[in-house]
Each structure stands twice: as structure tokens, then as C-alpha cells.
Amino acid sequence: MMTSDPPPGFVPVGGLCGRFIEHSGPLFGRLEGQDLRLGFRVLDRHTNPLACAHGGMLASLADMVLACGVMYRPEGWGRVLPTVSLQLDFLSFARLGAWVEGNSETLRTTSSLIFAQAVILADGAPALRASGIFKRAPAAESESNWDPLQLRGSAPRRPVS
Secondary structure (H helix, E strand, C coil), X not given: CCCCCCCCCCEECCHHHHHHHHHHCCCEEEEECCEEEEEEECCHHXXXXXXXXXXXXXXXXXXXXXXXXXXXXXXXXXXXXXXXXXXXXXXXXXECCCEEEEEEEEXXXXXXXXXXXXXXXXXXXXXXXXXXXXXCCCCCCXXXXXXXXXXXXXXXXXXXC
């Protein structure tokens, strides 16, 4: 039986993932400074009839990679970022057993919106290109302890802008 074991350095994510991701995952994350990588192992429950990751699972990962990646950077620090728009280009398959991961890049920030992009890799090869626009909600009261996916071992400091 295949397991969801991630590569070294990745740990299960919690926090703001929500029940849908808890049910469809598991997702794993690795945080290095302000650089967040999220990923999952393609298990049988994630596949379509071709034994490849279902597009809906890849879309869910892309949405999480984009929004959560920005949440750990100064422009999104302390904020929940609801998705306004999500664009996806499917480039290749993510076959059963593949490790699928990505991280985001912020393209532009306005007073009310954040624009980001990502490339999602399956076993190191590009599988999905994603871009999104996210609503820049007000910062949370407890922003000094911001860790939306519970990936830090101790309370983080606010990143320097």
C-alpha cells in the first residue's frame, strides 16, 4: 500500500487549511524563512480514471500554494487572503505515487489585492502553472504570532518589509 510520505524537511500542515484540505490531503509544508513550499504525494484517492492526480486536487494545491505562500511574506503577513481569481494551465501529468509541490511568487501588491504566480512540479517536472488574485483583508489582531499553517516551532517575528 502506498503511503503519503513526504521528502525530508516537509511536515504535515494544519491551521487555516480547513476541512476540505484535511479531507482531501494530506498536505505537507516546508518553511525556510519566508519561502513556503507545499506538496502532497499522489495517492489512489487523488486520481482520475487515468491514474493521474485529478485536476481538482492540483487546483486545490495551487490555490493553497499561492495564497499561503503570500501569507508568510510581508505583503500578506497577518492576513487571510480570500481567492478572487485563479487561472490554471495544466502542463503535464502527476502520476500515481508522484510527489507534487510548489511555491509562489508575489507579482504585485495594491492596497486591496495581491497578485501571485506559481509552477507546480510533479517529481521535479512542471505539471501546472497557476496565477491568482487575492483580496488583502485586514491584518489579524495576533499578527506577531502569525503562523497560518502551524509550521513554525516557536512564535515567529514579523518579517522585515
